[in-house]
Amino acid sequence: DIVMTQTPLSSPVTLGQPASISCRSSQSLVHSDGNTYLSWLQQRPGQPPRLLIYKISNRFSGVPDRFSGSGAGTDFTLKISRVEAEDVGVYYCMQATQFPWTFGQGTKVEIK
Amino acid sequence: QVQLVQSGAEVKKPGSSVKVSCKASGGTFSSYAISWVRQAPGQGLEWMGRIIPILGIANYAQKFQGRVTITADKSTSTAYMELSSLRSEDTAVYYCARVQLLNAFDIWGQGTMVTVSS
Numbered sequence: 172d173i174v175m176t177q178t179p180l181s182s183p184v185t186l187g188q189p190a191s192i193s194c195r196s197s198q199s200l201v202h203s204d205g206n207t208y209l210s211w212l213q214q215r216p217g218q219p220p221r222l223l224i225y226k227i228s229n230r231f232s233g234v235p236d237r238f239s240g241s242g243a244g245t246d247f248t249l250k251i252s253r254v255e256a257e258d259v260g261v262y263y264c265m266q267a268t269q270f271p272w273t274f275g276q277g278t279k280v281e282i283k
Numbered sequence: 284q285v286q287l288v289q290s291g292a293e294v295k296k297p298g299s300s301v302k303v304s305c306k307a308s309g310g311t312f313s314s315y316a317i318s319w320v321r322q323a324p325g326q327g328l329e330w331m332g333r334i335i336p337i338l339g340i341a342n343y344a345q346k347f348q349g350r351v352t353i354t355a356d357k358s359t360s361t362a363y364m365e366l367s368s369l370r371s372e373d374t375a376v377y378y379c380a381r382v383q384l385l386n387a388f389d390i391w392g393q394g395t396m397v398t399v400s401s
Contacts, residue, residue: 225387
């Protein structure tokens with residue numbers, strides 16, 4: 172199985188300041204079709220997860236442009252340019268390149 | 284706009300089975316896949332499997348192989364996840380999610396709490 176490792180596991184951030192989450196996979200996420208199926212999800216307290224980013228860097232419909240994704244191969248990053256109060260929650264990276272699809276452990280973003 | 288509406292909370296005895304439904308409201312499954320993900324209390328997300336309803340093909344995580352069955356009824360745009368031989372560690376919220384063409388989970392159900400307790 173591909174292991175997804177996120178750092179940090181907790182990220183206290185000041186409102187208006189940037190935040191960055193790293194996600195590393197135990198093997199390359201490049202699929203045989205040439206795509207890299209790495210996505211980022213946000214889970215606010217008491218809510219189902221919500222898709223933010225798909226295929227490394229594509230923002231999903233309705234996602235604010237302060238969220239951005241980057242990376243390649245085995246190393247990926249989610250950045251929030253200026254954290255807002257509504258961004259509090261747990262963020263997960265997820266790979267859907269190889270079965271079984273797997274998630275990172277989650278990174279909790281909270282306001283200092 | 285399509286929404287995924289799941290069945291209600293369940294309380295089950297150890298050793299029994301549970302079947303959770305996930306209905307596409309306001310649309311159909313079309314050619315998308317449906318995945319099932321669970322989340323134990325205070326824990327992260329765990330992928331269980333997925334089905335492509337139009338083909339009837341399912342893939343499962345090895346961890347659940349033999350205990351989980353994912354099916355779909357195209358006529359009602361409803362997917363099902365049945366988990367058998369339940370144990371206390373299966374207590375979790377179970378989510379269905381639509382898998383868009385680039386393998387991302389773009390629509391999620393509201394979740395179904397399954398509690399396994401004697």
